[in-house]
Amino acid sequence: MxxxxxxxxxxxxxxxxxxxxxxxxxxxxxxxxxxxxxxxxxxxxxxxxxxxxxxxxxxxxxxxxxxxxxxxxxxxxxxxxxxxxxxxxxxxxxxxxxxxxxxxxxxxxxxxxxxxxxxxxxxxxxxxxxxxxxxxxxxxxxxxxxxxxxxxxxxxxxxxxxxxxxxxxxxxxxxxxxxxxxxxxxxxQQQSYAPPAKPLTQAELFAMRRAVSNLYLDPKLHSYIVDLVQATRNPKLYDPDLARWCRFGASPRASIALARCARARAWLDGDEFVAPHHIQLVAPEILRHRLLLTFEAEAEGITTDEFVNRLLNLVAIP
CATH class of the missing domain: 3.40.50.300 (P-loop containing nucleotide triphosphate hydrolases)
Structure with a gap:
């Protein structure tokens, strides 16, 4: 597939x-x-x-x-x-x-x-x-x-x-x-609704999922993913403002999600392996609902997306 x-x-x-x-x-x-x-x-x-x-x-x-x-x-x-x-x-x-x-x-x-x-x-x-x-x-x-x-x-x-x-x-x-x-x-309004001629079968979808799961993800990028998630829990190591803004960081489910979604993003792009930019592309949508910001951050108008984008600029890419 x-x-x-x-x-x-x-x-x-x-x-x-x-x-x-x-x-x-x-x-x-x-x-x-x-x-x-x-x-x-x-x-x-x-x-x-x-x-x-x-x-x-x-x-x-x-x-x-x-x-x-x-x-x-x-x-x-x-x-x-x-x-x-x-x-x-x-x-x-x-x-x-x-x-x-x-x-x-x-x-x-x-x-x-x-x-x-x-x-x-x-x-x-x-x-x-x-x-x-x-x-x-x-x-x-x-x-x-x-x-x-x-x-x-x-x-x-x-x-x-x-x-x-x-x-x-x-x-x-x-x-x-x-x-x-x-x-x-x-x-x-003028035309009758037409459903898809041939829906994607479940067998085809499961074959695509196997192809995605087999896409190569370098161990160094495993470390990068973990560093990103760890940074949401210890933001003071990167920036004092980030430490003021975040009450709770992401769970290990975020690390798993980053790896899975980065593979899917790379596969959709037609690439044969995962690159750092694939991880960065999916990171905001994986982390934005897993972070809990402080009242101070909300008062300053800081959003979770701004927090994540700042982290992506600070955490070193291997």
């Missing part, structure tokens, strides 16, 4: 949304890395449309669930139903048993519901009562959220945030892109 085999997926997504190339690349990196993606952006920026387009282009069951304040954990996991004819309880599967799950506006549900995703995202299984049920081999959660300052939202627990492989931020389109969006909307 080669990166060209993903072109039909790219083309289908491009037929539904305009621009947002970085966001599309993030979705593909997550897909190839067997991870979950958190997408943040203001309403109306085609977050849901992009995620649905990706799901349509990949073979498998797709389910969309709208997170609301009155959602219950059983609405995600499923529940035991009593069968009178059998005289026993039977488990009815919930939306988590689909291959691709779109958790729309995930931060509109309270923490009790959000925590129901933890075991599924981390271990590809769920537990109901005394029984554990495995999830499909292809299982990917793509969650969208509006910025937490908006009314009616809940901050995602740090434990759940760490389960997301990457966090993508969707920004407003440029003027030219917005003109093209108007043109595309007019075309879509």
């Amino acid at each position: 080669t990166p060209a085999d993903l072109n039909p997926v790219r083309e289908h997504i491009a037929s539904r949304i305009i621009g947002q190339q970085k966001f599309v690349d993030s979705m593909l990196v997550c897909l190839l890395s067997d991870g979950h993606l958190l997408v943040e952006g203001m309403p109306g920026l085609a977050k849901t449309t992009a995620v649905k387009s990706l799901a349509e282009a990949v073979e498998g069951d797709f389910h969309r669930i709208q997170f609301t304040p009155d959602l219950l954990p059983s609405d995600l996991i499923g529940t035991d139903i009593y069968r009178h004819e059998k005289g026993e309880f039977e488990f009815r599967q919930g939306p988590l048993f689909h291959n691709v799950l779109l958790a729309d506006e995930v931060n509109r549900a309270p923490a009790k519901v959000q925590s129901a995703l933890l075991e599924a995202m981390a271990e590809h299984q769920i537990t109901v009562g005394q029984r554990t049920y495995p999830l499909p081999k292809l299982f990917m959660v793509l969650a969208t959220q509006n910025p937490v300052e908006q009314e009616g939202t809940y901050h995602l627990p740090e434990a759940q945030l760490d389960r997301f492989l990457m966090q993508a931020v969707v920004t407003y389109p440029t003027r030219d892109e917005e003109l093209k969006i108007l043109e595309l909307d007019g075309q879509q």
Whole structure:
């Protein structure tokens, strides 16, 4: 399998949304890395449309669930139903048993519901009562959220945030892109919707994942990845300002994610090995939701992206 085999997926997504190339690349990196993606952006920026387009282009069951304040954990996991004819309880599967799950506006549900995703995202299984049920081999959660300052939202627990492989931020389109969006909307109103002619099969996707995992990553770059993550925990070794800005650094999951996503990024670029710039390209989306900044940093208007970019400039490349 080669990166060209993903072109039909790219083309289908491009037929539904305009621009947002970085966001599309993030979705593909997550897909190839067997991870979950958190997408943040203001309403109306085609977050849901992009995620649905990706799901349509990949073979498998797709389910969309709208997170609301009155959602219950059983609405995600499923529940035991009593069968009178059998005289026993039977488990009815919930939306988590689909291959691709779109958790729309995930931060509109309270923490009790959000925590129901933890075991599924981390271990590809769920537990109901005394029984554990495995999830499909292809299982990917793509969650969208509006910025937490908006009314009616809940901050995602740090434990759940760490389960997301990457966090993508969707920004407003440029003027030219917005003109093209108007043109595309007019075309879509006049034409019937056409699904992809041939979705990417799961066998093809798993072959791509094997190719990605076999891509060469030099031991020196292992050290570079660890140095980057360690620097988020000990920023005072690099810059006194960084030490003032960061309360908690990234966990070892960040090191694993950097290695996996750097391989996927290199494979998508058609390279035969991972280079430092591949690590630097994926670092902001891997670290931005795993860092907890101080109140001082927030008062100074420092964002996690600015913190990460400064670290990338300070940590030596081998």
